[in-house]
Amino acid sequence: MxxxxxxxxxxxxxxxxxxxxxxxxxxxxxxxxxxxxxxxxxxxxxxxxxxxxxxxxxxxxxxxxxxxxxxxxxxxxxxxxxxxxxxxxxxxxxxxxxxxxxxxxxxxxxxxxxxxxxxxxxxxxxxxxxxxxxxxxxxxxxxxxxxxxxxxxxxxxxxxxxxxxxxxxLPRQEPRPGTSSRLQSLIRTAETVAALGPSTLRLTRAALWEQQLTLPFAAPRTMFNVKIGGARRCAAQSWSLDRVKNVKRAAGVTVNDVVLAMCAGALRYYLAEHNALPDTPLIAMVPVSLRSADESDSGGNRVGTLLCNLGTHTSDPAKRLETIGASMRRSKTVFAELPRIQALAVSAFTIAPLGLAAIPGFVSSAPPPFNIVISNVPGPAEPMYCRGARLDGNYPLSIALDGQALNITVVNNADNLDFGLVGCRRSVPHLQRLLVHLETSLSDLERATGV
Structure with missing residues (x-):
């Protein structure tokens, strides 16, 4: 065992x-x-x-x-x-x-x-x-x-x-020559654990007073942050990666920033349709992989988390994109200074409130730690084939939770970005409407940046 x-x-x-x-x-x-x-x-x-x-x-x-x-x-x-x-x-x-x-x-x-x-x-x-x-x-x-x-x-x-x-x-990929042994990794991990407490305190101080990071429980309550049932609805669609890159270049941000802005605009349209748009901005939890290249299929979970201000309180798509870019840059700066095990510990602190959702009445009474999970996962940069059949769409489908009734995950697939949406069937009605709003949101960003 x-x-x-x-x-x-x-x-x-x-x-x-x-x-x-x-x-x-x-x-x-x-x-x-x-x-x-x-x-x-x-x-x-x-x-x-x-x-x-x-x-x-x-x-x-x-x-x-x-x-x-x-x-x-x-x-x-x-x-x-x-x-x-x-x-x-x-x-x-x-x-x-x-x-x-x-x-x-x-x-x-x-x-x-x-x-x-x-x-x-x-x-x-x-x-x-x-x-x-x-x-x-x-x-x-x-x-x-x-x-x-x-x-x-x-x-x-x-x-x-x-x-x-x-x-x-498929056999597991072996580490490249020259990479550290398991014993060396364990020794480094033990050394890092010994310094975990002071480093986490320093990070918290930076987050609260210096970096002004987005922290858990700063999110407004929305129709997504409720108890959910077991039935799911899935939606999927592809968008041209060139369209997203054109906005990226015009605005001086990253591809992931544009993806988050697409999602933010779509969420704003969707919530407004249901007369449920809050006055304060939605907060997204954005997972980031902490794996090295040699751990790409090693099993288990090594994922860090950032919180991003989605700027949904503003109707201006350019300002929304600027807000998202600034929020992500601040979070990445802090994470870049941490060893991996410390980044994992801070990420665990960020997502720990999800475990409290099992407490009766917690989801309905406490503010949500964040409103939605939005992931952008690297995929193949060239066309891929299965026995000569071309991969047209590669749609990731993730997990919905109590208090997190909607999940959006994106993966690049050659010249496209493939969006996979998963929602609680009861709590997120007409999920496919979000696909329409994603297209509208991208068009808004193109107009706002002069693309």
Missing amino acids: ELISPVDAMFLLFESREHPMHAGGLQLFEPPEGADSEFVGEIYDDMIARQDVQPAFRKRPATIFGGIANLGWTYDEDIDIDYHVRRSALPAPGRVRDLLVLTSRLHSSLLDRHRPLWELHLVEGLNDGRFAIYTKFHHALIDGVSALRLMQRALSADPRDRQLRTVWT
Whole structure:
């Protein structure tokens, strides 16, 4: 048995029917020229024939000492691939909307803890000839950034490559020569822990008096910051990366700043539609990966968090973008001065209030620590292929929580930015309207910056 790290154990502990703790991804593929009607079936047959499952995909929570769970991992030796890898077909007419309905249902269901915590669904029947792959992994098994990188490794940049690679059979990448050993890493970690208290106090002082950072519980209450149910609705769409880069260059900010401004404008429009726009600005929690290049698919969770003022109190898109850029620069300056373990500790302090949501009455009575989680995850910079089928869309789908009924995650995919939205079906009505507002918000930013 292998002990579960405290962070990973929390994802298991907090999970309930109302709070599935898995991250997912929906990939859309265009079959290669000349592919026949058996193409998707052949991919499925090839997938279920892959039985050499890597250790990370054989892990499930162990029960020890006569019933204590969530403390350790056990490894299944005999994996039922037919259970984990499933083939589905959409009903006619096979619209993308029908695919998202199916994805929403799949994303709402819990993973079976008596089996390794992952699933893959191969979906055909789209009326334009494309097919899809929906994958989900429990957050205790692997974080979203690692999952996306692992799925990217299963693809090829060569459209002529007909070899199929599956995420559950990919070996872990070995560290490059010259990188530190595990013992050296442990020694450095121990040294950093010894200095954690003083450094955290110095950071808090910088945040409060010098940097004027956005801190937890400064967010207004909104319709997103409520208790949620277990049903989810998913929405997804792509935007041209060039459009975003044009705004970035004109405004002198980062691509992530423009993405946050797109989301801020869309949220402002959406809340105004529901007569629910607060007078004070929404606050976003923005995860940042703290992994090195050698830890890209090492499993577990190594994610830091920043808080960003979204500037939704102003109707001026240029001022909103300026507010976001300034807020992110201040936070990044502080984080850049911290060793990783200290950054993780400060991030844990930022997100710790989410754990209080389990206390009866807390969500309804306390101010939210932040209003929404918005993530921008690196993806492939060039077109990618699965047995010659081009990856058209790569939509990340994350987690909604009590007090955080909406999540927006973005990943770049060659020349596009692919947005994946996940919301509580009851608390966030007409989620797809946010896609319309994202386009309007980007157009506003283009006009405001003279693009």
